[in-house]
Each structure stands twice: as structure tokens, then as C-alpha cells.
Amino acid sequence: MLNSGARTKWSTIFDGIWRLVFEVALPFVLSYVPSAALGPLLVYKEAKRINCKQIRSLSEISRSETFIYFTTMITIVCQDLLFGLMVGIMLTVVKLVYRFTHRALDLETNGRVSHLQLLGAATFLCLPSLARALDEVPQAAELHIHIENLTDIEHACHDLIRDWPKEYEYTGGKLVLDWDRLRNRFKADPAVEAMAVLSSRSYRGKPVRKDENASRSLSS
Numbered sequence: 001m002l003n004s005g006a007r008t009k010w011s012t013i014f015d016g017i018w019r020l021v022f023e024v025a026l027p028f029v030l031s032y033v034p035s036a037a038l039g040p041l042l043v044y045k046e047a048k049r050i051n052c053k054q055i056r057s058l059s060e061i062s063r064s065e066t067f068i069y070f071t072t073m074i075t076i077v078c079q080d081l082l083f084g085l086m087v088g089i090m091l092t093v094v095k096l097v098y099r100f101t102h103r104a105l106d107l108e109t110n111g112r113v114s115h116l117q118l119l120g121a122a123t124f125l126c127l128p129s130l131a132r133a134l135d136e137v138p139q140a141a142e143l144h145i146h147i148e149n150l151t152d153i154e155h156a157c158h159d160l161i162r163d164w165p166k167e168y169e170y171t172g173g174k175l176v177l178d179w180d181r182l183r184n185r186f187k188a189d190p191a192v193e194a195m196a197v198l199s200s201r202s203y204r205g206k207p208v209r210k211d212e213n214a215s216r217s218l219s220s
Contacts, residue, residue, distance in 0.1 A: 064095055097125060107133045112141045118150040122157040130157055134164050140172035147178065150185055158186045 059066040068091045076084030106117040114137050137143050165175040
């Protein structure tokens with residue numbers, strides 16, 4: 001559209017409006033256009049959107065994103081648009097699941113002192129990895145859990161870290177953790193905040209019972 005003289009973002013909006021009008025209100029007009037002529041036009045238009053510089057920079061930043069990009073593009077060309085988009089979305093979801101389950105923690109053991117780094121978001125997806133890492137801590141050792149790089153922690157991981165020292169201390173072990181910071185990370189969860197707000201609203205809106213009214217009248 002820039003090659004056609006467009007200067008503002010309104011060109012993209014009007015382009016979508018015209019497409020919607022022709023596809024919904026005037027579909028019979030598109031039937032007069034030969035598919036042999038419409039196909040190459042669409043391929044040429046979409047091919048001009050490919051930015052080789054961005055693809056090169058993407059390959060330098062993340063090889064997985066580059067793989068998803070080319071896989072989606074090849075699937076769209078060989079199959080169809082909807083199937084290609086579904087393949088791209090599925091690959092992205094698989095990548096996110098792998099990242100959350102394999103890169104949320106890092107355990108280092110040096111003698112009788114272990115350091116567990118919690119990185120990113122500790123969601124329920126990394127719960128098995130967290131439990132496995134805690135089981136690998138030697139008995140009667142001192143475990144330091146670092147949460148400086150922890151952005152968020154869900155209820156399942158929070159309960160696991162809270163309950164784990166109860167059994168570990170029987171073996172003579174010790175857990176070193178900034179519980180106040182962990183509690184703040186847990187309270188920063190939007191789901192926890194929403195539950196707190198709903199509980200406070202339900203308490204405020206609870207009807208006053210008769211015995212409460214009687215006590216208030218006696219006190220007055």
C-alpha cells in the first residue's frame with residue numbers, strides 16, 4: 001500500500017474494509033476474476049511483505065523462532081492458510097511449555113551447601129521439575145533458594161516450597177529463603193489478588209444479622 005501512495009495507518013483500515021465489503025456484499029464480483037490471475041496477485045503481494053533483514057536478525061536471536069517461522073510459511077504454501085496458522089500456533093505453544101518446564105530453575109550443589117535459582121515464572125508446569133530438584137538436594141545439607149530473578153509463582157509451587165522444609169529438617173537439613181519476598185511474589189499473582197478482592201467484597205456486602213443489630217443497639 002505504501003507503493004500505491006498510502007501515507008497513514010488509515011490505508012490498512014480501508015484496505016480491510018474494502019475486502020470485507022467485496023467478500024460479504026459483493027461476492028459475485030469476485031467470481032468474475034479468474035483464479036489463475038488472482039492467485040499470482042496474492043502470492044506477489046504477500047511475497048513483498050517478507051523482510052530478509054528481519055529474518056536474518058531473527059535467526060541470530062532465536063533459532064527456534066526461525067524454525068517456527070519457516071515451518072509456518074512452508075505449511076501455508078503447501079497446504080492452506082488456516083492449517084499453516086494452526087501449525088504455527090501449536091509449535092509456539094510447545095515451545096512455551098518446554099520453556100516453562102525446563103528453564104524455571106537451576107540447582108547447584110557444592111559440598112553440603114546447595115543453591116537453587118528460581119528463574120522467570122514458577123507455574124504449575126514446572127512443578128515436577130521443582131519437586132525433582134528438591135529431591136536431589138543432599139540430606140543434612142543447607143539449601144539456599146534464590147528468588148531474585150523470580151517474576152511470578154503460582155499456588156502449587158508456593159505450597160511445595162512452604163511444606164518441603166517440614167520433612168527436610170528431620171534429616172538435619174536447613175533451608176535459607178527470604179520468605180517475605182516469596183510471599184510478595186505470591187501475592188503479586190493476579191489470580192490471588194482477584195480472590196482477595198472478591199472475598200473482601202463479599203464480606204462487605206454480607207447482610208447484618210439480627211444479633212449484630214441487637215448488639216449495636218445495646219452499645220448505642
